[in-house]
Amino acid sequence: MKRLLLPAVLAALITGEVHAESFTISDIRVNGLQRVSAGSVFGALPLNVGETIDERRLSDATRSLFRTGFFQDIQLGREGNVLVVNVVERPSISGISIEGNKAISEDDLKKGLQQSGLAEGEIFQQATLEGVRNELLRQYVAQGRYSASIETEVIPQPRNRVQLKININEGKVATISQVNVVGNNVFPEQDLVDLFELKKSNLFSFFKNDDKYSREKLSGDLERLRSYYLDRGYINMDITSTQVSITPDKKHVYITVNINEGERYTVREVKLSGELKVPEEEVRKLMLVQEGQVFSRKVMTETSDLITRRLGNEGYTFANVNGVPEPHDDDHTVSLTFVIDPGKRAYVNRINFRGNTKTEDEVLRREMRQMEGGWASTYLIDQSKTRLERLGYFKDVNVETPQVPGTDDQVDVNYTVEEQPSGSITASVGFAQSAGLILGGSISQNNFLGSGNRVSVGLTRSQYQTRYNFSFTDPYWTEDGISLGYNAFYRSTDYDEYETDVSSYSINSFGAGINFGYPINETSRLTFGTSIQRDEIDPNAYTVDEIYKFIEQEGDNFTNFKASIGWSESTLNKGVLATRGHSQSLSLEATIPGSDLNYYKVDYRGQLFASLTQNTALRFHTELGYGDGYGSTSSLPFYENYYAGGFNSVRGFEDSSLGPRSTPASGTTYAAQGQKYDSDRDGEAFGGNVLITGGVEYLFPMPFVKDQRQLRTVLFWDVGSVFDTNCQLINSESSSCNKVSFSNMASSVGVGLTWVTALGPLSFSLGMPIKKPDNADTQIFQFSLGQTF
Numbered sequence: 001m002k003r004l005l006l007p008a009v010l011a012a013l014i015t016g017e018v019h020a021e022s023f024t025i026s027d028i029r030v031n032g033l034q035r036v037s038a039g040s041v042f043g044a045l046p047l048n049v050g051e052t053i054d055e056r057r058l059s060d061a062t063r064s065l066f067r068t069g070f071f072q073d074i075q076l077g078r079e080g081n082v083l084v085v086n087v088v089e090r091p092s093i094s095g096i097s098i099e100g101n102k103a104i105s106e107d108d109l110k111k112g113l114q115q116s117g118l119a120e121g122e123i124f125q126q127a128t129l130e131g132v133r134n135e136l137l138r139q140y141v142a143q144g145r146y147s148a149s150i151e152t153e154v155i156p157q158p159r160n161r162v163q164l165k166i167n168i169n170e171g172k173v174a175t176i177s178q179v180n181v182v183g184n185n186v187f188p189e190q191d192l193v194d195l196f197e198l199k200k201s202n203l204f205s206f207f208k209n210d211d212k213y214s215r216e217k218l219s220g221d222l223e224r225l226r227s228y229y230l231d232r233g234y235i236n237m238d239i240t241s242t243q244v245s246i247t248p249d250k251k252h253v254y255i256t257v258n259i260n261e262g263e264r265y266t267v268r269e270v271k272l273s274g275e276l277k278v279p280e281e282e283v284r285k286l287m288l289v290q291e292g293q294v295f296s297r298k299v300m301t302e303t304s305d306l307i308t309r310r311l312g313n314e315g316y317t318f319a320n321v322n323g324v325p326e327p328h329d330d331d332h333t334v335s336l337t338f339v340i341d342p343g344k345r346a347y348v349n350r351i352n353f354r355g356n357t358k359t360e361d362e363v364l365r366r367e368m369r370q371m372e373g374g375w376a377s378t379y380l381i382d383q384s385k386t387r388l389e390r391l392g393y394f395k396d397v398n399v400e401t402p403q404v405p406g407t408d409d410q411v412d413v414n415y416t417v418e419e420q421p422s423g424s425i426t427a428s429v430g431f432a433q434s435a436g437l438i439l440g441g442s443i444s445q446n447n448f449l450g451s452g453n454r455v456s457v458g459l460t461r462s463q464y465q466t467r468y469n470f471s472f473t474d475p476y477w478t479e480d481g482i483s484l485g486y487n488a489f490y491r492s493t494d495y496d497e498y499e500t501d502v503s504s505y506s507i508n509s510f511g512a513g514i515n516f517g518y519p520i521n522e523t524s525r526l527t528f529g530t531s532i533q534r535d536e537i538d539p540n541a542y543t544v545d546e547i548y549k550f551i552e553q554e555g556d557n558f559t560n561f562k563a564s565i566g567w568s569e570s571t572l573n574k575g576v577l578a579t580r581g582h583s584q585s586l587s588l589e590a591t592i593p594g595s596d597l598n599y600y601k602v603d604y605r606g607q608l609f610a611s612l613t614q615n616t617a618l619r620f621h622t623e624l625g626y627g628d629g630y631g632s633t634s635s636l637p638f639y640e641n642y643y644a645g646g647f648n649s650v651r652g653f654e655d656s657s658l659g660p661r662s663t664p665a666s667g668t669t670y671a672a673q674g675q676k677y678d679s680d681r682d683g684e685a686f687g688g689n690v691l692i693t694g695g696v697e698y699l700f701p702m703p704f705v706k707d708q709r710q711l712r713t714v715l716f717w718d719v720g721s722v723f724d725t726n727c728q729l730i731n732s733e734s735s736s737c738n739k740v741s742f743s744n745m746a747s748s749v750g751v752g753l754t755w756v757t758a759l760g761p762l763s764f765s766l767g768m769p770i771k772k773p774d775n776a777d778t779q780i781f782q783f784s785l786g787q788t789f
Contacts, residue, residue: 041087091124098168140170147249231296232264236263269291300325347374395418483517507536530564562591579699587603617699647765659723695716717749719747748767
């Protein structure tokens with residue numbers, strides 16, 4: 001090689017001066033290639049054979065080759081008119097090992113390294129490794145691990161390769177030791193600090209993880225602090241500075257917020273501006289802001305939202321309402337003007353449904369209160385969404401109203417649903433806690449084959465009951481929502497086993513019925529029904545005297561015709577696991593002329609949800625029942641008695657174990673049956689004609705579970721019992737007499753969980769009785785498949 005051009009090239013790169021002689025390239029030769037192909041070099045080299053070059057062009061060529069990132073050294077030389085390119089390739093990465101990481105998984109780390117160009121087989125660049133190291137440190141700092149450190153080691157390997165070793169010391173997450181607000185005079189500092197999501201370390205920090213510093217959380221806390229003042233009239237409140245201090249050992253964080261409160265402002269006047277589109281008096285009724293009030297940005301925003309929704313109900317979907325405050329510093333008042341821009345009235349082009357893979361479109365469409373072609377009413381669109389949620393078929397329902405492309409007065413209404421199991425296999429599959437071994441099962445489907453019809457089929461055999469039942473309900477028998485339902489059943493019950501918790505007897509029943517439902521309005525309906533039922537009673541060895549007395553007076557087989565009327569109302573936000581609204585039902589069922597027995601039953605059920613926070617609520621619930629005989633029948637038949645205890649009643653007590661007990665039978669009762677008298681069998685649950693149960697539940701999210709839509713966790717307090725207002729005379733003594741007395745009610749507290757599974761709602765409870773009536777049987781752990789709290 002006659003002459004090395006590198007010194008001249010370097011001089012050109014640094015000074016830009018040209019000193020070497022120009023020459024015409026007759027050939028180009030590349031030396032030092034191992035993995036990089038010659039084609040890659042020639043493709044990046046901006047020089048060709050036959051071209052005349054000087055040092056300026058050589059400098060450009062060198063830069064082009066370095067930009068490829070393949071080489072750590074490049075020298076250009078000349079042998080005659082041949083351009084010689086000598087290169088030293090950067091080493092390739094033979095492997096990457098990571099040690100010490102826990103907070104960030106190794107897979108995530110390697111994925112990030114690969115995205116940055118650090119992976120096995122890739123060309124190694126030290127700058128890239130340093131950049132990745134700094135980025136990892138930033139991620140650890142974002143987690144509050146200020147003491148984290150990362151050391152990298154590049155180990156040379158044969159054949160121009162390197163092994164990368166990354167040693168991570170994650171350190172501990174720095175905790176918040178103190179949060180201070182400085183400059184406040186109006187509100188106590190503790191009240192302001194309590195607004196912050198970031199908290200000083202405390203006993204609950206382990207669960208809430210709220211003592212770890214985060215820049216994003218602090219920004220939210222500052223906005224929350226600012227809103228607190230703005231909602232209380234301090235419109236000039238200013239956060240002058242924020243200091244976040246870290247101790248030298250990088251384990252503790254101190255946060256100090258300096259504020260200037262300013263003066264409190266009141267509302268001087270409230271004005272409306274723009275095109276109202278609805279009568280002004282209606283708009284005035286929606287205005288929460290009144291003259292003389294302390295100014296509140298929250299109240300101003302809520303007023304704007306109410307006016308916007310009112311305009312939306314009239315089809316002005318794109319209405320824009322802004323509250324514009326004008327402060328008067330001389331007397332610390334605010335003039336507030338609501339500027340209304342209704343825009344064009346929008347009409348509904350199409351209503352579309354997505355996500356209903358099982359449920360037919362017609363089932364969803366018949367719940368719509370917003371019609372295609374009509375103006376888009378915010379109320380009707382939301383009402384339709386609520387009706388879909390109340391069906392209980394869907395885990396989630398969302399609605400969007402995108403504007404139709406190419407128009408300025410049409411929207412589509414798109415409902416997106418996420419389906420969930422809408423049926424159940426009851427606790428009779430396999431084993432039931434209250435009935436022992438079960439053969440068969442009971443299946444109910446509230447959305448049969450996606451048609452919206454409710455179908456239930458039961459084929460059940462337990463240790464003391466055989467039951468066959470079928471029911472069908474079409475909620476839209478007519479287009480205007482009149483429902484039709486019918487059912488048939490056969491039930492053979494034999495309480496002759498020693499282990500049963502109710503008084504011993506056998507009864508065979510079968511019957512059928514039909515019912516109609518009529519909607520009164522959006523939330524309530526009337527139901528009417530009629531049925532026929534045949535009952536045959538068979539006393540056995542341990543039948544108590546009350547049953548013998550009933551058979552003596554009324555007989556042992558009956559055919560009864562029943563008529564019923566009921567009213568129900570529901571404003572619940574969901575059909576399953578509701579969290580808002582209320583529901584109640586009242587029904588009357590009575591036998592009618594032509595029946596062998598004359599009796600009636602009145603039942604009431606109600607529940608009310610009261611929201612506490614976004615994720616918590618209280619649920620108040622009650623169930624009341626009263627029954628009695630009339631005419632020639634002196635009392636409610638014993639086999640129609642109410643029972644209490646167990647799920648959907650008073651948890652913590654065995655099923656049907658509360659309330660009146662049967663009168664201890666005499667020895668002659670057993671002798672007549674050829675049995676030996678056993679006093680331990682006497683005094684079993686007999687039920688009563690009055691039912692009173694109720695309670696309160698605290699609904700809260702289950703910790704560490706992100707999706708709470710199919711889960712409900714509650715703390716509960718249940719109370720209730722069964723009473724008998726009809727005192728019978730057995731052997732000249734008063735029996736089965738248990739007058740209504742609130743002091744004799746059972747009560748319990750505990751925790752419960754309901755999970756909506758593919759087989760139906762699965763519920764568990766742990767209940768601890770706090771008041772146990774005499775002879776009541778307790779049961780701390782209870783479960784059920786097919787019922788919800």
